[in-house]
Amino acid sequence: MSEIINNREQEKLDKSKRQEMLKEIIKDLHAGKSVEEVKQRFNDAVGTISVAEISDMEHSLMVEEGISVEEVQRLCSVHTEVFKGSIEEIHNQNEPEQQPGHPIHTFKLENRAIDQHVNFKLQLHTERFEKDQSEENIKKLIDDLSELLDIDKHYSRKENLLFPFLEKYGIFGPTKVMWGVDDRIRAAIKKARMELVNGDLNTKEIVESLNYIIYEVTEMIYKEENILFPMSLQTLTEDEWIKIANESDIIGYTFAEPAGVWKPERAGVDGNVHSGEGYIKLETGILTVDQLENMMNHLPVDITYIDKDDFVRYFSHGKERIFHRTKSVIGRTVQNCHPPQSAHIVNELLDDFKSGKKDSEDFWIKFRDKYVLIRYFAVKDKDGNYAGTLEFTQNIGPIQEITGEKRLMS
Structure with a gap:
C-alpha cells in the first residue's frame, strides 16, 4: 500500500513539474519565440504521456493557472508539430468517434461551425456595431443571434441523449454544471437579441453581452472536446452510442448535419425493447x-x-x-x-x-x-x-x- 501511495505522490510531482515547464514554454511563445525554438523543450516536458493527458494538462493550465484560451491554443499548435501532424492525425482514424455519423464526430462538426459563427461572424459584427450603431449593423447582429439560437439543438442532444448515460454510471457533477452553463448561454443569446430588436441600445452593455456570449460559447466548445467527449468515450458502450445516434434526428442539429451514417463493425443492434407481439x-x-x-x-x-x-x-x-x-x-x-x-x-x-x-x-x-x-x-x-x-x-x-x-x- 505504501508503494502505491508513493507512486501516486511521484505522479503528482511529475505532473506539477511538467505544468511548470509548459507554463514557461507558453511565456516564451508569448514573448515571440517560434515553435521550432520550443519544440525540444516541449518534448522534454511531456515525455511519453498521451494526447489525452496533454489535453487534461491544458485544461488544468486554464482552470488552475488562469492561462488564457488563446495561449493554450498556441500550445496546441506546438504539440501538433511535436507529433508531426494535425490534431486530427494525432488520433487514430480507426476509432469509432472519427467515423462520420458517430455522435461525437457530429458534435465536433457542429462545434467547428459554431466556432466559426461566433468567433468570426458575430465577433466581426460586434466590432462594427461598437463603432457604428447603424440599422444595418444592428440587423446583422439580430440575424447572427437568431441563427445562434439554433445552438439549443446541440445542447439539447448533449443534455437529453448523452447526459442520461453518464448519469447511469454515476457521473452527475459535470453534467449538472455543464447544463447550467448551457442555460446561461441560451438566456444570454435571447436577452441580447431582444434588446437589439426592442431598440434598448446601451452600446456598452450590449457589446459586453455579445462578448460574454462569444467567450462562453467558445469555452463550452473547449470543455466539451477536452473533458466531456473524452470522458464519454471512455465510459459509454457501443450499444449506447448506437442509441444516441439513432435518436439524434429527433432533436436536430446546429449548423451541420451528420457526415454519414455510422455503421459499427458489430451489426444487428436496433435498440428495440419488444417485437410488438404478445x-x-x-x-x-x-x-x-x-x-x-x-x-x-x-x-x-x-x-x-x-x-x-x-x-x-x-x-x-x-x-x-x-x-x-x-x-x-x-x-x-x-x-x-x-x-x-x-x-x-x-x-x-x-x-x-x-x-x-x-x-x-x-x-x-x-x-x-x-x-x-x-x-x-x-x-x-x-x-x-x-x-x-x-x-x-x-x-x-x-x-x-x-x-x-x-x-x-x-
Whole structure:
C-alpha cells in the first residue's frame, strides 16, 4: 500500500513539474519565440504521456493557472508539430468517434461551425456595431443571434441523449454544471437579441453581452472536446452510442448535419425493447402491445409517466410532440430531465403529490406558435397509495378558437 501511495505522490510531482515547464514554454511563445525554438523543450516536458493527458494538462493550465484560451491554443499548435501532424492525425482514424455519423464526430462538426459563427461572424459584427450603431449593423447582429439560437439543438442532444448515460454510471457533477452553463448561454443569446430588436441600445452593455456570449460559447466548445467527449468515450458502450445516434434526428442539429451514417463493425443492434407481439390483459379489455402503442401515440396529447420513485417509465411519441423526448430518458429520474435551476420546482410538486397535499397541478404557457396546457396528476393505486405522476400536455390554441356548435360531419 505504501508503494502505491508513493507512486501516486511521484505522479503528482511529475505532473506539477511538467505544468511548470509548459507554463514557461507558453511565456516564451508569448514573448515571440517560434515553435521550432520550443519544440525540444516541449518534448522534454511531456515525455511519453498521451494526447489525452496533454489535453487534461491544458485544461488544468486554464482552470488552475488562469492561462488564457488563446495561449493554450498556441500550445496546441506546438504539440501538433511535436507529433508531426494535425490534431486530427494525432488520433487514430480507426476509432469509432472519427467515423462520420458517430455522435461525437457530429458534435465536433457542429462545434467547428459554431466556432466559426461566433468567433468570426458575430465577433466581426460586434466590432462594427461598437463603432457604428447603424440599422444595418444592428440587423446583422439580430440575424447572427437568431441563427445562434439554433445552438439549443446541440445542447439539447448533449443534455437529453448523452447526459442520461453518464448519469447511469454515476457521473452527475459535470453534467449538472455543464447544463447550467448551457442555460446561461441560451438566456444570454435571447436577452441580447431582444434588446437589439426592442431598440434598448446601451452600446456598452450590449457589446459586453455579445462578448460574454462569444467567450462562453467558445469555452463550452473547449470543455466539451477536452473533458466531456473524452470522458464519454471512455465510459459509454457501443450499444449506447448506437442509441444516441439513432435518436439524434429527433432533436436536430446546429449548423451541420451528420457526415454519414455510422455503421459499427458489430451489426444487428436496433435498440428495440419488444417485437410488438404478445397481449396485455387490462381490467376492461385485452390489447396487443402494438394496439396499445398505436392507441397511445394517436392521442392528440403528449403523455409522460413517472413512477413512485421519480423514474421516467413511459412517454407517448406521436407525430407532433410539443416537447421533444428521447428514449434515453427512460429509467432516468425526472429531476435529471430538467435544468438544475428548475429541479426544486419538480421536487416541490412531487412532494405535494406524495404527501396527498395535492392531486393535480396545471400550468399554461406560450410555446413557439402554440398555447400549451400542461397538467400533472398524482396517480394512485387501488388502495389510494401514491403510485406515480402523469404529465399531460396539449396545445389548446385551436380549442380556444371553437365557437358555436357542430353537430354534423364535415
